[in-house]
Amino acid sequence: MSVATAAPPATPPARSKAARTRWSQRLSANVSSAGLNVAVLALTLAWIVPTLGLLINSFRPGGAFNTSGWWTALAPPFNFTLDSYRAVLGASDLAPSFFNSFMITIPATIIPTAVAAFAAYAFSWMRFWGRDWIFLALVGLLAVPLQVTFIPLLTLAVHMGLTSGNNFFGLNAGFLAVWIAHTGYGLPFAIYLLANFFRVLPQDLFESAEIDGAGPVTVFFRLVLPLSVPAIASLVIFQFLWVWNDLLVALIYVGGTPEVAPLTVTLTNLVGGLGQHIEYLTAAAFVSMVVPLIVFFALQRYFVRGILAGSVKG
Amino acid sequence: MTPLTVTLPMLDVDWETLVSVNLPTLLFVIVGVPLALVGYIVGLDVLVRRLPKRSQPSVRPWVWVAPAIFFVGLILVYPMVGTVVRSFFDRRGDAFVGLGNFVRLLTDHGVLIVLRNNLLWLLLYPGLVLLFGLLLAVLSDRVKFEKPVKSLIFMPMAISFVAMAIIWQFVYYYKDPSEPQTGILNAVVVNIFHGLPITWIQDTRFNNFALIFIGVWGATGFAMVILSAALKGIPAELLEAARVDGANERTIFRRIILPLMMPTIVVVGTTMVIFALKAFDVVYVMTAGNYNTDILARRMYAELYSAGNYANASALAVILLLAVVPVLIFNLRQFRAVEARR
Numbered sequence: 168m169s170v171a172t173a174a175p176p177a178t179p180p181a182r183s184k185a186a187r188t189r190w191s192q193r194l195s196a197n198v199s200s201a202g203l204n205v206a207v208l209a210l211t212l213a214w215i216v217p218t219l220g221l222l223i224n225s226f227r228p229g230g231a232f233n234t235s236g237w238w239t240a241l242a243p244p245f246n247f248t249l250d251s252y253r254a255v256l257g258a259s260d261l262a263p264s265f266f267n268s269f270m271i272t273i274p275a276t277i278i279p280t281a282v283a284a285f286a287a288y289a290f291s292w293m294r295f296w297g298r299d300w301i302f303l304a305l306v307g308l309l310a311v312p313l314q315v316t317f318i319p320l321l322t323l324a325v326h327m328g329l330t331s332g333n334n335f336f337g338l339n340a341g342f343l344a345v346w347i348a349h350t351g352y353g354l355p356f357a358i359y360l361l362a363n364f365f366r367v368l369p370q371d372l373f374e375s376a377e378i379d380g381a382g383p384v385t386v387f388f389r390l391v392l393p394l395s396v397p398a399i400a401s402l403v404i405f406q407f408l409w410v411w412n413d414l415l416v417a418l419i420y421v422g423g424t425p426e427v428a429p430l431t432v433t434l435t436n437l438v439g440g441l442g443q444h445i446e447y448l449t450a451a452a453f454v455s456m457v458v459p460l461i462v463f464f465a466l467q468r469y470f471v472r473g474i475l476a477g478s479v480k481g
Numbered sequence: 482m483t484p485l486t487v488t489l490p491m492l493d494v495d496w497e498t499l500v501s502v503n504l505p506t507l508l509f510v511i512v513g514v515p516l517a518l519v520g521y522i523v524g525l526d527v528l529v530r531r532l533p534k535r536s537q538p539s540v541r542p543w544v545w546v547a548p549a550i551f552f553v554g555l556i557l558v559y560p561m562v563g564t565v566v567r568s569f570f571d572r573r574g575d576a577f578v579g580l581g582n583f584v585r586l587l588t589d590h591g592v593l594i595v596l597r598n599n600l601l602w603l604l605l606y607p608g609l610v611l612l613f614g615l616l617l618a619v620l621s622d623r624v625k626f627e628k629p630v631k632s633l634i635f636m637p638m639a640i641s642f643v644a645m646a647i648i649w650q651f652v653y654y655y656k657d658p659s660e661p662q663t664g665i666l667n668a669v670v671v672n673i674f675h676g677l678p679i680t681w682i683q684d685t686r687f688n689n690f691a692l693i694f695i696g697v698w699g700a701t702g703f704a705m706v707i708l709s710a711a712l713k714g715i716p717a718e719l720l721e722a723a724r725v726d727g728a729n730e731r732t733i734f735r736r737i738i739l740p741l742m743m744p745t746i747v748v749v750g751t752t753m754v755i756f757a758l759k760a761f762d763v764v765y766v767m768t769a770g771n772y773n774t775d776i777l778a779r780r781m782y783a784e785l786y787s788a789g790n791y792a793n794a795s796a797l798a799v800i801l802l803l804a805v806v807p808v809l810i811f812n813l814r815q816f817r818a819v820e821a822r823r
Contacts, residue, residue: 200623200624203620203623203624204624206620207617207620207621207624207626207630208630210613210616210617210620210634211630211633211634214633214634214698214701215633215636216652216665217648217649217651217652217665217698218636218637218648220648220651220652220665221647221648221651224651232651232663233656233663234660234661234663235661235663236661236662236663236664236665236668237651237663237665238665238668266500266503269507270503270507273507273510273511274507274510274511274514277510277511277514277515278510278514279552281514281515281518282518282548282549282552283549285518285522285545285546285548285549286545286546286548286549286550288545289542289545289546290546293538293541293542293545294538294542295539295542295543295546296539298542301546301550303813303816303817305553306812306813306816307809307812307813308553308557308558309812310755310805310808310809310812311557311561311802311805311809312758312759312778312798312801312802312805313759314759314778314781314782314797314798314801315560315561315564315565315798315799315801315802316556316557316560316561316564317560317564317781317785317794317798318560318563318564318567318785318791318794318795318798319559319560319563319564319567320556320560321785323560336506337502337506338502338503338506339503342503342506346510347552347555347556348556350552350556351552351553351555351556351557352556352557354549354552354553354556355553355557358549382526382530383526383541383545384522384523384526387522388519408638408639411641412639412640412641412642412643412644413641414641414642414643414761414762414765414766415761415762415778415782418782419782419785430641431641431643431762434641434643434644434647435643435765435766438643438646438647438650438766439769445650448647448650449647449651451647452643452644452647452648455640455641455643455644456639456640456641456644459639459640459641460636460639460640462639463636463638463639464632467632467635470638470639471635471706474703474706474707475706475707475710
């Protein structure tokens with residue numbers, strides 16, 4: 168605003184005061200909007216430069232990142248290659264980890280979503296003793312650090328043989344342990360999100376369904392679920408990204424053996440284990456980011472809706 | 482270039498068993514678990530219908546919430562109680578030592594540094610996330626290209642902390658002053674400010690801030706999205722009326738926008754406080770707790786795995802839990818206040 172006050176000394180004196188004010192206002196609006204645009208662009212640029220640098224480095228020939236900055240690669244002669252990608256996908260544990268990440272993430276998304284949907288329905292449309300208190304306890308559990316659960320759960324998992332390396336009907340038992348763990352960890356948020364959505368469904372709907380003789384099972388599958396597709400979609404995206412990106416729970420329950428380790432764990436091992444070849448980290452990081460980035464950019468709207476439902480209302 | 486197989490342990494994964502055993506299991510779980518749950522609900526509802534009409538409504542809800550209560554009880558409540566109890570016992574778990582574990586930890590120099598670092602995270606991380614989030618929400622609201630801007634800033638939310646840490650490892654990269662700097666931060670320090678390159682990760686003057694900023698970079702998009710939604714929820718007539726009355730933009734922001742957004746700011750802030758207390762991945766990947774950057778969650782992991790000291794690990798987990806309790810109580814109050822307004 169202060170920029171504009173000094174601006175119009177060259178105005179012809181003949182103009183009316185009103186015209187002059189309008190002119191100066193327009194100028195001031197233009198100047199401040201140009202400043203605003205520049206500020207927003209600069210911040211955005213600053214925000215993407217780290218990722219951009221890694222992306223460019225991942226396409227540079229081996230060792231180049233160590234001799235010159237990635238920004239020098241933006242000027243000709245362009246010298247880009249897929250070497251790093253070929254290297255990490257061909258010869259490291261990254262490819263099996265990619266598979267393991269799906270193996271962990273898909274069930275660890277489906278199970279809590281299904282369990283939470285049933286519970287959220289009961290919490291929002293049925294009356295029972297202690298309902299509000301149990302729900303309040305769930306909200307409280309949202310804040311509890313997962314660390315307080317590790318020792319007894321690990322002891323239990325070892326006791327029951329649910330550790331990686333053990334067989335459970337042919338399946339590596341580590342997977343089973345991490346699915347169950349993620350189900351428990353994800354449930355408070357999942358129930359909270361879905362219940363917030365379910366309870367704002369119109370009440371008449373339930374009343375008329377009841378008059379038509381539909382039981383709770385029919386109402387749930389025929390009415391509640393179809394109407395809640397957006398909420399369920401945002402929950403699925405949320406849980407999927409959280410499990411895919413999780414390092415801590417995976418470290419605790421499946422560990423670092425290549426048969427079970429997901430991308431985050433393998434990537435972490437690479438950070439320490441690559442020696443002088445740390446340029447391969449660039450490609451490895453992007454391999455781990457592909458799936459979440461696709462999910463994110465394709466389904467961003469649902470993701471944002473989930474975030475808003477999960478936090479603004481609370 | 483030496484072949485990668487020299488540097489990396491060649492994969493000893495048997496792809497065939499991996500796929501032939503795991504893939505069928507995966508498909509079985511994807512189809513089987515939802516089917517089993519549907520079967521459970523439908524089957525038990527048939528049983529509930531056989532009960533006398535009067536007792537049906539009091540039995541049926543428990544059928545629906547039982548799986549959730551089972552998992553939450555098993556995975557969260559039971560181990561939480563177990564850890565609290567365990568924290569009062571010695572390393573082997575058979576002698577009651579009262580507050581002994583806590584006293585020993587809280588007088589340990591290393592743990593005190595951990596607590597100092599957590600305090601730094603606790604103060605800086607939510608503060609900076611809110612600052613950048615609010616700034617970006619308010620500024621991007623006034624430009625035409627709001628959507629792509631928000632999308633790009635929000636992007637780090639989708640990737641793992643491990644990937645974030647790797648991204649920033651290259652930003653903070655250090656080269657000897659005699660060579661050209663290849664990390665962008667040191668390139669700026671050397672070429673624009675004509676200073677000496679800094680070892681951002683090792684230098685104890687900067688490294689905690691460097692690590693915290695990685696977290697801030699990752700979470701700002703989250704704060705921005707929520708704050709931006711709250712900003713757009715402010716009625717335009719209200720702002721228009723203030724402008725007509727001659728209020729300038731700064732006054733409007735301070736007197737109207739900020740107070741109206743305060744509840745949302747508080748919600749985002751408390752979420753960030755919890756994130757700050759639970760922070761683990763960035764420190765684990767970047768420094769493994771070295772160079773005076775250790776934090777509670779990572780130290781707890783180290784006590785659990787590297788040291789196998791369950792007494793210390795439990796006590797550290799309980800300290801973490803105690804630190805969260807005020808936020809937890811605050812959250813519950815907020816929740817009940819919102820419920821009461823419904």
